[in-house]
Amino acid sequence: MREGQAAILEEESADSVLRPSSFVRIENLTKGTIVANKAKRADGFFARGRGLMLAPPLSEGGGLIIEPCNSIHMFFMRYPLDVLFIDNDRRVLFLYEGIKPWRVGRLVKGARMAIELPAGTINRTQTEVGDKLSLERPKQIT
Numbered sequence: 001m002r003e004g005q006a007a008i009l010e011e012e013s014a015d016s017v018l019r020p021s022s023f024v025r026i027e028n029l030t031k032g033t034i035v036a037n038k039a040k041r042a043d044g045f046f047a048r049g050r051g052l053m054l055a056p057p058l059s060e061g062g063g064l065i066i067e068p069c070n071s072i073h074m075f076f077m078r079y080p081l082d083v084l085f086i087d088n089d090r091r092v093l094f095l096y097e098g099i100k101p102w103r104v105g106r107l108v109k110g111a112r113m114a115i116e117l118p119a120g121t122i123n124r125t126q127t128e129v130g131d132k133l134s135l136e137r138p139k140q141i142t
Contacts, residue, residue, distance in 0.1 A: 024065060025138050026115065030131040033124075035084075036117060037138070039063030051116065053077060058118045065135065067113035077101040082122040085111035090133045097122045 026035040038061045042048045048066050052058070053076040066072070072083055080098040085108040087093050094108045098119045108114075121127075 023138060024063075025136050026063060026065075027134045027136075028125055028127050028131050029134055030128075031126050033126060034061075035121060035125050035127060035133065036063035036115070037061045039065055039115065039135075041065045041067070052081070058116075060118055060121075062118060063121075064116040065113055066116065069114040070109070070111035071107045072099075072105040072114050072116070074099055074101050074103045074105075080119040082117040082119055084115040084117070084122070084127065084133075086113050086115065086133060088112045090135065092127060092129050092131045092133065095122055095127065095129060 022040060023037065024039040024041060025037045026039050027033070028035050038059070040063070042051060042064055048069065051066060051072070052064055057079045058064070058081075070085065074081070078101060080100045081096070083096040083099055083105065084092050085094040087110050093111050094106075096105060099105065
């Protein structure tokens with residue numbers, strides 16, 4: 001890591017250091033709201049296991065998509081999260097609003113992925129169980 005880069009990374013939120021091309025836009029098709037426009041996929045075994053542990057809070061519009069995933073824990077977290085559990089058809093099966101640090105979530109039968117979001121996102125987007133979501137990479141401006 002170059003000199004000064006570590007300090008910059010510490011100041012930025014967990015999702016702000018990613019390349020824009022790596023972001024995923026999550027839309028609630030049922031409600032017509034944008035759930036996240038800077039979500040990131042947790043790629044690989046260790047990234048899924050680590051999730052957002054010890055990471056700075058997500059900024060508004062940020063998120064972490066964990067796939068496959070049907071349960072989460074909040075060990076070593078310092079802030080609450082909203083979490084959506086989604087099935088293969090991109091329908092919301094279960095959600096947590098503001099799950100607090102050091103909690104263990106339930107096993108969500110039929111869930112294919114979990115989407116971790118800043119607390120307050122579910123309320124702001126009016127997302128409910130049964131809503132249909134879309135996950136897409138934003139179109140590149142050329």
